[in-house]
Amino acid sequence: xxxxxxxxxxxxxxxxxxxxxxxxxxxxGRWAAMxxxxxxxxxxxxxxxxxxxxxxxxxxxxxxxxxxxxxLVGELKRTSFQLRLFAQVxxxxxxxxxxxxxxxxxxxxxxxxxxxxxxxxxxGPVVNFAASNFPFAFSVAGGDTAAALAAxxxxxxxxxxxxxxxxxxxxxxxxxxxxxxxxxxxxxxLVFGRDAGVQVLxxxxxxxxxxxxxxxGGRALYDLASRRPVPIxxxxxxxxxxxxxxxxxxxxxxxxxxxxxxxTAVSASAGQLCTKPGLVAIPExxxxxxxxxxxxxxxxxxxxxxxxxxxxxxxxxxxxxxxAHPNVELLxxxxxxxxxxxxxxxxxxxxxxDALLHEMFGPATLLVSYRNTDExxxxxxxxxxxxxxxxxxxxxxxxxxxLTAAAVGAAGRVLWNSWPTGLxxxxxxxxxxxxxxxxxxxxxxxxxxxxxxxLRPVTYQSVPEDLLPLELRTDNPLSVPxxxxxxxxx
Amino acid sequence: xxxxxxxxxxxxxxxxxxxxxxxxxxxxGRWAAMxxxxxxxxxxxxxxxxxxxxxxxxxxxxxxxxxxxxxLVGELKRTSFQLRLFAQVxxxxxxxxxxxxxxxxxxxxxxxxxxxxxxxxxxGPVVNFAASNFPFAFSVAGGDTAAALAAxxxxxxxxxxxxxxxxxxxxxxxxxxxxxxxxxxxxxxLVFGRDAGVQVLxxxxxxxxxxxxxxxGGRALYDLASRRPVPIxxxxxxxxxxxxxxxxxxxxxxxxxxxxxxxTAVSASAGQLCTKPGLVAIPExxxxxxxxxxxxxxxxxxxxxxxxxxxxxxxxxxxxxxxAHPNVELLxxxxxxxxxxxxxxxxxxxxxxDALLHEMFGPATLLVSYRNTDExxxxxxxxxxxxxxxxxxxxxxxxxxxLTAAAVGAAGRVLWNSWPTGLxxxxxxxxxxxxxxxxxxxxxxxxxxxxxxxLRPVTYQSVPEDLLPLELRTDNPLSVPxxxxxxxxx
Numbered sequence: 001x002x003x004x005x006x007x008x009x010x011x012x013x014x015x016x017x018x019x020x021x022x023x024x025x026x027x028x029g030r031w032a033a034m035x036x037x038x039x040x041x042x043x044x045x046x047x048x049x050x051x052x053x054x055x056x057x058x059x060x061x062x063x064x065x066x067x068x069x070x071x072l073v074g075e076l077k078r079t080s081f082q083l084r085l086f087a088q089v090x091x092x093x094x095x096x097x098x099x100x101x102x103x104x105x106x107x108x109x110x111x112x113x114x115x116x117x118x119x120x121x122x123x124g125p126v127v128n129f130a131a132s133n134f135p136f137a138f139s140v141a142g143g144d145t146a147a148a149l150a151a152x153x154x155x156x157x158x159x160x161x162x163x164x165x166x167x168x169x170x171x172x173x174x175x176x177x178x179x180x181x182x183x184x185x186x187x188x189x190l191v192f193g194r195d196a197g198v199q200v201l202x203x204x205x206x207x208x209x210x211x212x213x214x215x216x217g218g219r220a221l222y223d224l225a226s227r228r229p230v231p232i233x234x235x236x237x238x239x240x241x242x243x244x245x246x247x248x249x250x251x252x253x254x255x256x257x258x259x260x261x262x263x264t265a266v267s268a269s270a271g272q273l274c275t276k277p278g279l280v281a282i283p284e285x286x287x288x289x290x291x292x293x294x295x296x297x298x299x300x301x302x303x304x305x306x307x308x309x310x311x312x313x314x315x316x317x318x319x320x321x322x323x324a325h326p327n328v329e330l331l332x333x334x335x336x337x338x339x340x341x342x343x344x345x346x347x348x349x350x351x352x353x354d355a356l357l358h359e360m361f362g363p364a365t366l367l368v369s370y371r372n373t374d375e376x377x378x379x380x381x382x383x384x385x386x387x388x389x390x391x392x393x394x395x396x397x398x399x400x401x402x403l404t405a406a407a408v409g410a411a412g413r414v415l416w417n418s419w420p421t422g423l424x425x426x427x428x429x430x431x432x433x434x435x436x437x438x439x440x441x442x443x444x445x446x447x448x449x450x451x452x453x454x455l456r457p458v459t460y461q462s463v464p465e466d467l468l469p470l471e472l473r474t475d476n477p478l479s480v481p482x483x484x485x486x487x488x489x490x
Numbered sequence: 491x492x493x494x495x496x497x498x499x500x501x502x503x504x505x506x507x508x509x510x511x512x513x514x515x516x517x518x519g520r521w522a523a524m525x526x527x528x529x530x531x532x533x534x535x536x537x538x539x540x541x542x543x544x545x546x547x548x549x550x551x552x553x554x555x556x557x558x559x560x561x562l563v564g565e566l567k568r569t570s571f572q573l574r575l576f577a578q579v580x581x582x583x584x585x586x587x588x589x590x591x592x593x594x595x596x597x598x599x600x601x602x603x604x605x606x607x608x609x610x611x612x613x614g615p616v617v618n619f620a621a622s623n624f625p626f627a628f629s630v631a632g633g634d635t636a637a638a639l640a641a642x643x644x645x646x647x648x649x650x651x652x653x654x655x656x657x658x659x660x661x662x663x664x665x666x667x668x669x670x671x672x673x674x675x676x677x678x679x680l681v682f683g684r685d686a687g688v689q690v691l692x693x694x695x696x697x698x699x700x701x702x703x704x705x706x707g708g709r710a711l712y713d714l715a716s717r718r719p720v721p722i723x724x725x726x727x728x729x730x731x732x733x734x735x736x737x738x739x740x741x742x743x744x745x746x747x748x749x750x751x752x753x754t755a756v757s758a759s760a761g762q763l764c765t766k767p768g769l770v771a772i773p774e775x776x777x778x779x780x781x782x783x784x785x786x787x788x789x790x791x792x793x794x795x796x797x798x799x800x801x802x803x804x805x806x807x808x809x810x811x812x813x814a815h816p817n818v819e820l821l822x823x824x825x826x827x828x829x830x831x832x833x834x835x836x837x838x839x840x841x842x843x844d845a846l847l848h849e850m851f852g853p854a855t856l857l858v859s860y861r862n863t864d865e866x867x868x869x870x871x872x873x874x875x876x877x878x879x880x881x882x883x884x885x886x887x888x889x890x891x892x893l894t895a896a897a898v899g900a901a902g903r904v905l906w907n908s909w910p911t912g913l914x915x916x917x918x919x920x921x922x923x924x925x926x927x928x929x930x931x932x933x934x935x936x937x938x939x940x941x942x943x944x945l946r947p948v949t950y951q952s953v954p955e956d957l958l959p960l961e962l963r964t965d966n967p968l969s970v971p972x973x974x975x976x977x978x979x980x
Contacts, residue, residue, distance in 0.1 A: 029895070074601070081599045092976070099918035099939075109571045111564070111912055118918040118939075121898065123931065207931075226716035230875075230925045233932060385720075396956050404957055405519070408611065408948055415951040422601055427976040428589035428608040430949035435720045441613065441697075441946045442723060448976070449589075449608075449947065456931045457939065458898055459920035461905040466886050467894055481978065486582070486917040486938070488971065488978070 009164040011193025017200055023186030024125035024154040025205035031187045032122040032152035036478065040087035042181040043149060046141055047080035047087075049173040057169060061135045064163040066305035071269060072136070079136040082143055082425045086150040089448045093480030095151070095455065096120050096471055100484045103462075114462050117472040120455035122152030123233075124207030127200045129221065131212035132162035132307055133272045139163065140170040140190065143425070143446055144210035144235075149187070151454035156189040156206070158197035162308050167192075197221075202228055208454055210445065211236040212274065214314075215359070215436050222439045235453050236439035237432065239359045240387035241278040242420045243410075245380055245403050248373075249394035250417070251286040258392055259291035262365070265419040266339045267301040271363030272311065275388055275420040278360055281346065281379055284369035292341055292367070293332040302337050303363040315362030322366060325355060331367060340364040346375040350382060357383060373399050380406035385434030385441070388413045388420035410434065412444070499654035501683025507690055513676030514615035514644040515695035521677045522612040522642035526968065528671060530577035533639060535667040536631055537570035537577075540660070547659060551625045554653040556795035561759060562626070569626040572633055572915045576640040579938045583970035585641070585945065586610050586961055590974045593952075604952050607962040610945035612642030613723075614697030617690045619711065621702035622652035622797055623762045629653065630660040630680065633915070633936055634700035634725075639677070641944035646679040646696070648687035652798050657682075687711075692718055698944055700935065701726040702764070704804075705849065705926055712929045725943050726929040727922065729849045730877035731768040732910045733900075735870055735893050738863075739884035740907070741776040748882055749781035752855070755909040756829045757791040761853030762801065765878055765910040768850055771836065771869055774859035782831055782857070783822040792827050793853040805852030812856060815845055821857060830854035836865040840872060847873060863889050870896035875924030875931070878903045878910035900924065902934070 012020070050057070054076055061072045089095055099118045107113035126148040131138035138144070140157050148155045159167035171190040178187055191200055201209055201224055209225055209232060211218050218238040225234035246258060265277050282288045306312040319340065322328055327348040334340035346368050349356045356366065370376045380403050383389070389407035393400045393416070407414040412433035423431060429447030432438045438445075443453050460468055470478050482489055502510070540547070544566055551562050579585055589608040597603035616638040621628035628634070630647050638645045649657035661680040668677055681690055691699055691714055699715055699722060701708050708728040715724035736748060755767050772778045796802040809830065812818055817838040824830035836858050839846045846856065860866045870893050873879070879897035883890045883906070897904040902923035913921060919937030922928045928935075933943050950958055960968050972979055 029899070078599050088976075094973075094978075097939075101914075101916045101918040107914065107916070109568050109915055111914065113914045113916055114908065116914065116916055116918040118920050222721065223716070226713070226721070231712065231716070231929060233930070396954065400957065404953075409519070412947065413949045413951055414953065416953040416957065418604065418952045424591075424597065424601065424603045424606065425599055426591045426597070426603055426606055427973060428591040428606040428949055430608050430947045432947070434946075439721060440723070442942075444947060449587075452932075456924075457902065457920045457922070457934060459903045459918055461903060462908045463894075463904065463906040464886065467890065467906065483584075483917060486578070488584075 009192050012191040012196040014199060017191055017196050017203070020156055020189035020191060021125070021200060021203040021205040024156055024189055027154045027184035027186030028122070028124050030184045031154055034183065036090050036093065038181060039150065039152065040090045042177055042183055043083045043087040043090070043146060045177040045181055046174055047083035049177055050076060050080045050141060050170070053169070053173060057166060060169060061163060061166045064166055065135050065307050067135070067269060068304055075134060075136045078425060079141060082137065083141065083146045085425060085448060086146040086451065089451055090150050093471070093478065095451045096480055097457070098471055098480055098482035100472070100482060102485060116459050116461055117463070117468065118457055118459040119469070119471050121458050123454045123456050125154045125156060125205055126454055127156045127158060127206050127209045129158045129197060129209070129211040129213065130160040130167065132160045132311065133269065135163040135166045136170070138212050140167045141174060143450060147450040148210070148454045151451050153207070153454045154187045156191060156200050158200060159190060159192050164192060198224060201225060204230065206232065208233045209235065210453065212445065213238070215239050218439065233453065234439055235443050235445060237274065237445050238436050238438060239274055239361070240433065240437045241357060241359055241383065242275050242386060242388045242390070243383045244277045244280040244390040244392065245376060246280065246282045246288065246392040247394065247399060248283045250392040251283050251288050253394050254392060255287045255291055259288050259295055261419055262292065263295055263301045263339055265421045266365045267303045267363050268421055270303040270306050271339070272307055272361060273421050275423060277365055277390065277420060279357070279366050279368060279383070281368045281370055281376055284371055289331065289343070289367065296332040296338065296341065300338055303339055304337065306362060311361065315360060318358060318360040319362070319364050322356060322358060322360065325352065328366070341367055343367045343369065346370040346379045350378060353382060377402050377406065383410055385437040386411040387431060387433045387437045388415060390415040390418060390420055392417050412437065499682050502681040502686040504689060507681055507686050507693070510646055510679035510681060511615070511690060511693040511695040514646055514679055517644045517674035517676030518612070518614050520674045521644055524673065526580050526583065529640065529642065530580045532667055532671040532673055533573045533577040533580065533636060535671055536664055537573035539663040539667055540566060540570045540631060543659070543663060547656060550659060551653060551656045554656055555625050555797050557759060558794055565624060565626045568915060569631060572627065573631065573636045575915060575938060576636040576941065579941055580640050583961070583968065585941045586970055587947070588961055588970055588972035590962065590972060592975060606949050606951055607953070607958065608947055608949040609959065609961050611948050613944045613946050615644045615646060615695055616944055617646045617648060617696050617699045619648045619687060619699065619701040619703065620650040620657065622650045622801065623759065625653040625656045628702050630657045631664060633940060637940040638700070638944045641941050643697070643944045644677045646681060646690050648690060649680060649682050654682060688714060691715055694720065696722060698723045699725065700943065702935065703728070705729050708929065723943065724929055725933050725935060727764065727935050728926050728928060729851070730764060730923065730927045731847060731849055731873065732765055732876060732878045732880070733873045734767045734770040734880040734882065735866060736770065736772045736778065736882040737884065737889060738773045740882040741773050741778050743884050744882060745777045745781055749778050749785055751909055752782065753785055753791045753829055755911045756855045757793045757853050758911055760793040760796050761829070762797055762851060763911050765913060767855055767880065767910060769847070769856050769858060769873070771858045771860055771866055774835070774861055779821065779833070779857065786822040786828065786831065790828055793829055794827065796852060801851065805850060808848060808850040809852070809854050812846060812848060812850060815842065831857055833857045833859070836860040836869045840868060843872060867892050867896065873900055875927040876901040877921060877923045877927045878905060880905040880908060880910055882907050902927065
């Protein structure tokens with residue numbers, strides 16, 4: 001652990017927060033009304049600026065987060081890619097979910113059907129609580145910001161305390177892009193400090209919130225959002241253990257592959273990933289255990305430093321809670337910059353779930369030995385809401401089918417012979433899952449579907465063409481995809 | 491107001507609620523896994539049974555709700571139609587939102603893209619709090635039940651205390667349909683009593699809630715849902731004033747049409763509709779005022795009786811609150827079985843919004859005279875979250891455009907020269923809106939899109955064909971609509 005190199009930044013004052021929220025409210029109508037081509041242009045302009053300033057941003061992020069240059073270069077690339085992908089989503093227009101019902105006197109409901117035209121519109125200003133572990137991809141210009149801007153919503157980012165200089169630098173690039181694209185300056189705001197975040201979340205101008213972080217912090221903010229006089233949707237991603245279930249067959253046929261892949265997945269980014277596997281079920285007396293111990297001794301995977309002292313201390317506390325359990329032992333590792341492997345049995349976990357089904361945000365995992373298929377399946381059905389569940393198997397037999405059913409019941413993403421780290425930003429991605437993985441199991445925070453969180457539908461009834469938005473006009477001047485009378489048309 | 495003719499029904503006990511919730515939890519996996527054709531068959535079977543038992547159900551509902559035979563015949567028809575429409579939605583498969591990303595080593599994100607396949611699955615058991623004012627369409631076999639069953643979720647209905655015998659009779663028809671279709675009996679449950687409703691809502695087995703009713707009741711239940719150890723989505727439709735804005739041009743050119751249409755919209759079903767217009771802005775000294783007073787005298791529209799004594803008392807209290815205001819006067823009506831027209835000025839409403847922007851659930855409306863366009867627009871921008879906003883206009887000028895923008899900002903449905911009552915169940919319908927109209931502005935409770943409330947997405951990563959659900963297999967054996975690599979395919 002190196003010393004913290006984060007400069008101290010003044011918290012945003014209450015008056016400044018008020019002004020930023022008022023500016024977002026004032027910008028909301030104009031930003032939502034700008035042409036889809038202009039929205040896409042802004043997203044691409046931000047992406048271009050990020051890429052153009054990589055040489056300044058990367059060293060700043062290295063200093064503030066201790067993440068490696070290679071990791072940060074990849075993350076910045078992912079971030080600008082993500083902005084461009086949302087530009088494409090905006091231009092495609094599918095997110096508008098345009099539906100047209102033509103008037104129908106014969107509609108079999110007892111009354112004539114009027115002309116009804118429905119589309120999604122922007123929900124209003126969004127507050128985005130940035131995560132600490134991805135200074136680009138889940139921060140100021142990250143996925144939540146990209147999705148909200150794409151939806152036509154102004155965004156106020158509550159900066160992570162872990163990388164204020166990067167946050168400020170990226171915020172300035174966004175402000176320049178807004179000016180260049182003629183978007184109202186209130187379309188983007190940036191605040192620092194815990195109190196400022198709470199003030200934005202509870203501000204009447206704000207219509208939705210997105211959060212990536214700890215379970216305790218996320219639940220506290222969810223509670224604030226729900227207790228407002230006007231409650232707002234709170235899309236919180238609160239963390240996950242990401243269980244991995246290794247069948248007996250896979251443990252035999254893929255021993256080295258599993259041991260080595262697990263070490264990499266636990267060590268990458270010092271284990272500070274919301275998809276890090278934190279529990280791995282392995283048949284008792286499997287060679288995977290000895291292989292893991294041997295690998296740590298013979299071919300250690302360096303974890304790198306942790307993000308900051310606060311996160312390192314939180315990791316140490318969570319590890320201590322698990323390790324203090326009388327039936328948990330140290331299998332291997334745990335030295336400086338080295339992954340930590342703890343071990344216990346499935347019956348111990350099943351008997352003491354609250355203590356042991358517990359996220360350790362750092363380079364540690366709990367190996368759980370099971371005696372038979374019944375224990376494996378009972379464990380799989382007991383893990384609670386998760387972002388991911390992974391299955392390592394060989395033949396597709398009843399055990400594998402039962403594991404898959406349990407995985408689908410617990411998680412937003414189910415993986416086969418793959419590790420859950422390395423989340424791809426795509427059309428079919430799902431990053432979410434039942435509580436406590438998220439506070440909104442119906443949503444995703446990564447991938448193109450993430451835009452849905454910041455939209456609400458409006459239906460126009462019997463409104464003349466000239467008064468309709470372009471997206472809903474009969475001649476479809478913007479060529480947006482749509483359904484007419486329940487059938488897909490173009 | 492006739493006397494209550496509702497038989498007294500024993501509240502469901504805590505032990506019975508536990509058993510019903512446990513049965514729903516046990517049924518969830520099997521019901522969700524049944525073929526889409528079987529799901530559609532159940533919905534149609536319920537619809538057929540409702541139609542076949544109309545001769546018993548209608549008189550029962552007339553006795554319990556005092557609604558007219560004609561209204562109830564139409565409502566039952568709408569209810570069976572709605573079930574069949576959701577059967578069609580299930581068979582169409584669009585609600586699954588299937589997205590497939592093929593593996594792509596060149597995906598420009600810094601890492602290869604794995605094979606990802608995403609679809610919506612059932613969220614789990616749903617509790618549906620039935621409304622009092624639609625004993626069929628928003629009750630035991632109503633829209634929320636149809637949408638949840640279509641999504642593959644078991645449903646537990648908390649019966650309205652206003653029509654227990656109808657609720658029980660419809661519940662028996664659903665139970666018969668489940669047995670006939672081979673669905674697990676726990677797929678549907680019915681509970682009576684306030685405590686039972688709270689117990690279901692806070693039961694760990696329940697994954698989502700739908701509610702139609704009063705603002706106070708809905709907010710209390712929303713708070714319970716949000717404060718659970720595992721919070722769940724609460725889709726509450728809490729009521730609305732449904733403002734109507736009449737431009738000066740329309741008040742001149744459509745005087746009689748507006749006055750007469752308004753009286754019908756306020757009187758229908760004794761004004762006990764969530765879309766009843768409760769505020770109508772009219773230019774001061776417009777002939778609409780005198781026309782309305784004249785119509786009430788010369789050609790009264792009978793309102794019919796109210797649903798029950800509790801609702802009549804609540805209506806009287808809400809009317810009294812508005813009428814007690816020093817600047818509110820009685821324009822006309824208010825006799826037995828007659829609509830009540832109160833009148834005030836826009837400046838009074840703007841000065842005292844909390845007291846006057848207030849739902850009166852019954853046959854009353856507040857006519858608001860405005861002096862000029864500025865006052866009209868200020869009022870339109872001040873009404874808060876609504877299910878509907880209606881505009882009566884003539885030429886499409888700047889005033890009409892500004893009114894429309896304000897309407898879209900406030901409501902889920904915007905109407906032109908139409909009354910908001912008479913909600914059609916269609917593909918493009920939107921019944922929802924910003925708080926306090928609903929607790930979930932991103933959703934609708936009427937129309938085919940209502941199914942989305944009870945779904946959550948799951949992504950399968952690198953899962954072999956044989957382990958994938960049929961909906962996600964490459965050869966698409968169920969022919970469900972899908973997107974592949976971001977483009978719509980079939």
